[in-house]
Amino acid sequence: MDPLALIDVYVAENEQQAHIIRAWLADAGVDCTVSGGALQGALGDIPVGIPTAPRLVAKADSADRAKELIRLWEATSTRAGASPQDEWQCMDCGELNAASFELCWNCYTAGG
Ligand SMILES: [Zn+2]
Structure with missing residues (x-):
C-alpha cells in the first residue's frame, strides 16, 4: 500500500x-x-x-x-461526560470549545 x-x-x-x-x-x-x-x-x-x-x-x-x-x-x-457547562465560548469568534481545549478550534485564540 x-x-x-x-x-x-x-x-x-x-x-x-x-x-x-x-x-x-x-x-x-x-x-x-x-x-x-x-x-x-x-x-x-x-x-x-x-x-x-x-x-x-x-x-x-x-x-x-x-x-x-x-x-x-x-x-x-x-x-x-462532555457536558455543555464544560465548554467555553471564544471571545473572538464566538465558537464553543471543549473544556480541555486551551485554544479556540476555529481561530486559535486562547481562552477557557
Ligand atoms: Zn475563536
Missing part, C-alpha cells in the same frame, strides 16, 4: 468535533486533515445535520495510530 495514500480514519459528528480531534491528534504527533468540512464554511449558514459530515483523513502509514488515538479520545470524552 502507498504509505502516502490518504485514508479515512473517522467521520465526525460536526466540523467542531473534527477540528478538536484533529488538533488532539496533532498534539499526539499524528497529522490528520479534516476533509468535507470546508463546504460548510464556503456556503455559510447551512443547517446542522446535513449529510456532509466532515471526515478525518490520515496518511496510510499513520492511519492505524490515528484510529487508535481516536478510540482513546472517544473513551476519554465519554468518561468526562
Whole structure:
C-alpha cells in the first residue's frame, strides 16, 4: 500500500468535533486533515445535520495510530461526560470549545 495514500480514519459528528480531534491528534504527533468540512464554511449558514459530515483523513502509514488515538479520545470524552457547562465560548469568534481545549478550534485564540 502507498504509505502516502490518504485514508479515512473517522467521520465526525460536526466540523467542531473534527477540528478538536484533529488538533488532539496533532498534539499526539499524528497529522490528520479534516476533509468535507470546508463546504460548510464556503456556503455559510447551512443547517446542522446535513449529510456532509466532515471526515478525518490520515496518511496510510499513520492511519492505524490515528484510529487508535481516536478510540482513546472517544473513551476519554465519554468518561468526562462532555457536558455543555464544560465548554467555553471564544471571545473572538464566538465558537464553543471543549473544556480541555486551551485554544479556540476555529481561530486559535486562547481562552477557557
Ligand atoms: Zn475563536
